[in-house]
Amino acid sequence: MKSFRSRRRNPMGPAIDFDVAVIGGGIMGCSTALNLAGGGMRTVLLERRGLCMEASGVNAGTLTHRTGPVSMQPFYTRSIAMWKNASQWLGDDVGFRERGGLTVAFNEKEAVRATQDFKLRKQQEVEIELIDGDRAREIEPNLSKHAVLASHFPRDAYANSSRTGYAFQKALKSCGVLIMTNSEVQGFESGDGGYCIRTSTGQVTAKRIVISSGAWVRKVVAMLGYQFTDAVAVRVNMMSVTERMPKLFSTLITHANSGLTLKQPDNGTVLIGGGWQGRGDPYTGQTDLVRENVTTNFRLAHSVFPGIEATRLVRTWLGFEVRLPGDEPMAGPLPGISNAFLIGGFQSGWTGGPYIGRLMADLMLGRDPELPLFDPSHAFRRASVQLNTPNEAADELSVKDPIH
């Protein structure tokens, strides 16, 4: 391995030394960096645009215990507790509101599903109740008269994901993390001391790296000479928001069939989510709505609250959410090297970020993570033996996004 005896000078100034470089400023990267810095590591966070502007800032901010696969429940429960407490550890409450939630059913089939789901959850969440349509309409007077059944979850909550980047920018700065935004990683050189990382705004050196690059992970790992064994996919999640309107509802609404989230925060806008897919390419930045999905998403919203037809749609966003091979998340060391780590690919990553980032940092700080992490090694094959020869994939995947 090459040593750093003849170290190239950083064109921006003298060579900078960090204990860790986190590559990718979404919730996973931000949370990991915050905890690493808290544990005493000199940390730099490299982000090609701005913190939490991609999937981490473009999601419905839903915080319920019904998120994600059942096996992940312990992680999400702890993470939601952290969101509730964000003003303590993050210095910003990120608009957290515990308004309770209703999962609504409109027919027999949906009612059966809702009831089954309810029974499963009742084992863990004592306060929840199954209620009929009339009782649901007492809680939400504008609820459709066609709703026949609902589960009521008094602890359901949500926060404002578009504030996440702002909160972490402040917290990371005050922890002494160097945040390099508008800095796209272009290549690595590794040596005895760790890594020399070339970015679009200059060079940094770090003993360790954490790759938290979300939808762009394939390009970054390719720079290290790694390839995934199977396809990395990208979900293109649609979120919509209406103009402000008079108060229509106050709880968090979901649907028995999933496919709908509705919130009306204090400012009166209505946020419509549900994971309906658009089309898009993270490397060009082009996104496109799938009209049928918009239609269905909004018809579901309208079925719940007919009053929503009186307002106007003001904006939609399409956010890129990575799905790693096998749909399995990763949080652990890259196979074969002791100082490169990967974190990402979580369903509802925004919900789980605060806690999972802490676990990741614990692992790297030599502490015992409270819950087991997710070993990435099964998903990789080495493209080449030399670490310093990035494969062609890295060059093919040039980011052509013409808009910042």
Next chain:
Amino acid sequence: MGLCDVSIRIEGNVRRGPAVDFTVDGTTVTGIEGESLATALLAADIRRLRYSPRSGTARGIFCMMGSCQECLVRVGGNAVLACMEPVRAGMVVSLGMKP
């Protein structure tokens, strides 16, 4: 209110269509069929069309071209831009309320 304020309607260059009545928050206003609702309201001395949602400040016509969204009112319950909406007899206009 209730009478056409002819002094801001410029005479001499056009032959206007018929005068028609419509209501604004329940009060009858007279305008000219087909003219922009925004200017019909202005001619009737109705300058405040709504309030801004966060600080509750009065707003009215600003761009006159359907861009700024400041002249948003309700006509027959539907949100419309007054500057782009033609006056019709009997239209039911509701102005924006203080938040």
Next chain:
Amino acid sequence: MQQLQLIVLGAGPAGMQAAITASRNGVDTLIIDQAQKAGGQVYRPLPTSHAPGPDLQHDNDFAAGERLRQELADSPARVAFGHTVWRISPGFEIEAVGAESSKIWRSQAVIAATGAYERCVPFKGWTQPGVIGLAAATIMLKSQQMLPGRRVVVAGCGPLLAAVAASILKGGGKIAAIVDLASRSEWLAALPSLLVHPELLVRGSQWIAAIRSAGVPILNRHTVVEAIGDDNGLSAVLVMPASADGTPIAGAAPLRLEADCLAIGHGLVPSTDVTRSLRARHVYQPDRGGWIAECDDSHRTSVDRLYVCGDGAGIRGAVSAALQGQIAGLAAARDLGHIGKNIHDERVAPLRAKLRHAERFGSAVARLMRLRPAMMSVIAADTIVCRCEDIVRSEIDEALNVGAANLNQIKAWTRAGMGPCQGRVCGETISSLCAERMGGKERVGLWTGRLPLRPVPMRAVIGDYRYEDIVWGGNKTALDDEGRLLKRS
């Protein structure tokens, strides 16, 4: 769903000429506009129920607009007026909502001719009723034949000041003052270029004569510092002498003007919503009004079969817009295979020559109307900079202090630009406030193009349906036939 060869977005002079030219050269063309009739802003028609009197019929602008509308009607181009386009996809699918119905079309090519909107520099009290744009005043006067107020202050820069003031006087209104940022010497410097269109200069001097004979005070090198009024609107305007950079001279005595209307404007900003949504490459050119889609001399953008022309391609005025529309129409006809290279080159050559000629005038006027950046720096901390969301300057500064990376992050952190105007009114201001901190307008960037292009009633998107017909599944990740995820990254 209708399939077309070409859709022209916007029926101002550029759009109308593009549709006329393309359709006459054999292209199956549709032109769409939000308004009930073609004309855009500069040739905005009278309401359908109004008939022009003899004076108006002989007015150059009115007559030009009528002629162009007639030419469009006589051309093979189809029209869809009263339709607001809210959705456009790569490749191109376009959806618009009309009074009665929604329509969807597919097209091989799109010409974006969406024009421009007013540049507004915030000042104390600018949001109250009675403060309107200069272009807004022009629209009221010309197409509604309405005075914007009974006693009006006309302020800002550019030839529109004189045009608006003269119109108000002619219509029987009073002008409290003309408050012009420019000095007389700036006008003189522009004169040689303005002489390219002597007929327009003559009109200009007629306006000045009318203004002088009415005894209207013309305050050169002055700027508006405050609009005073209450919930019912404006009652007075404070102005101060200004430096060449447009900022008030500290310590100078303000002048109070009683007025029920302030018509104020500082030039025009090209509309880029369509080109941004389709991720065309944009460049920042202050002498063309700011950000514009990069295009070649046939108006092709970096996106295949997407063209841009008119003020939306850079502020150069109506004459230039009309010529650009013809050039874009010919390019589309050529690219779609309706005319060969030789015919195209033959027809486009004289148009390009006329355009070069019109450029001189257009660019001189644009220069007079350019943004004076210092005006943005002096915006007070408690002045509203985002009208929709009532965001004041200090909130933008705070976000910059925390370290916002670009314009879109400012939007996420402060909500500026998230309101119904979708950043049209505040965009210039916010990006100017960011520019110093972020290292220039290019670094600041543009608003990411998002749909809908304009706010659209939820009712129009939802349509009629039965609950039992809803098809589930579009929220599940797409799988291939082996159950593997389809989308590769």
